[in-house]
Amino acid sequence: MRVVFSFPHVLGAPGIGWTAWNQVEGLTRAGHEVHVVAAGLARPVEAASVALTLSVAGRRIPHRAVGRDRAFVWHDRRAARRVRAVRPDIVHLWPLGAGAAATAGHEVGAAVLREAPNTHTAHAWEVVAAEVARLGLHDRVRTAHTANAEHLRMEQAEWDAATAILAPSEPVAASFRAAGFADDRILRHRYGYRPSSRRVRPRTGDRPLRAVYVGLGEPRKGLHHALAAWKASTASRGGELTVVGRMLPGYADLLRDDLGLPGVRTVGFSEDVSSVLAASDVLLLPTLEEGSALVTYEAQGAGCIPLVSTAAGADLEDGVHGFVHTPGDVDALRWHLDRLQIDPALRTWMSASCLEHAPALTWDVAAARLAEVYAEACGRDTVDEHEFAA
Incomplete structure (x- = not known):
């Protein structure tokens, strides 16, 4: 298929940039014709063509230098021109600012698909705000999931203009259904991971558990629940918990005592997450809101057992590839830690x-699923604005 892939951020950068870069690479390896329009590149990409919208003479211009909203509008107009020139089958849009490109896509008869890397924005804000308030951090923590009416207006316009929403997990799909989107406007695909060259083996031995938390230290990711469960578990008696990721200052202050417990160490941001996972028995991710956390794919590829909430969007079978708990259920997470501590045979299995x-979780498999979704979307008419609640 011929695809215009519009990413108004830096393709290949950590976070959603890494996700989008792997989508492009996977589609290209599978033989699809992908035309990339991106604000900038953090790493080389294989594609039929690449247009950079915030770069001059090979140097990237930061969004803030021209104003974020203005930068998104400029990118969107450039993407629209590319759509009209290429006349693709699919216009794959990432947030934000995708009105002109979506319009152009409909004009040329393409299916316009809007990536939803997280749950519906209003849902995400509600969940995060409730947890921030519960922790008494209302005036001390501001995250990317702090409510912003203008931001939501922009996103709503993008969703309205799309033929369908690309949902990488069931929590994402459910949040859009709850917001009034019809089932046939939500297409399920999935994310993936890149296998390491490192040889990994199942965890063996009757020894204290080695756990790891990977992610931004913020209320949304539930590190406070991970620490509470760890402190109450038998695994904490001689075991180790490594916290990998940047910490929001106000949140770090709240967790100072627990982060200073014996056996708990914080290492900050790391670009070599695969090594940390390969050295750990279990991944703790009791997130309260998520799209589909890439670290849950990487953990399985490293033989590290995910202990995650249902909100993590993990692709696994509960009790087989990992253990799943309801967001906020510290007792369940503590019990999962205890089970793997007291039963080394279960840990190995x-x-x-x-x-x-793991072989079913790679980016190449994810690209094949994305292509199936593209094919499904190509048979649809442009969006009927009366099919769903605005």
């Missing part, structure tokens, strides 16, 4: 199950 599952 579940680690081996992760490694067996």
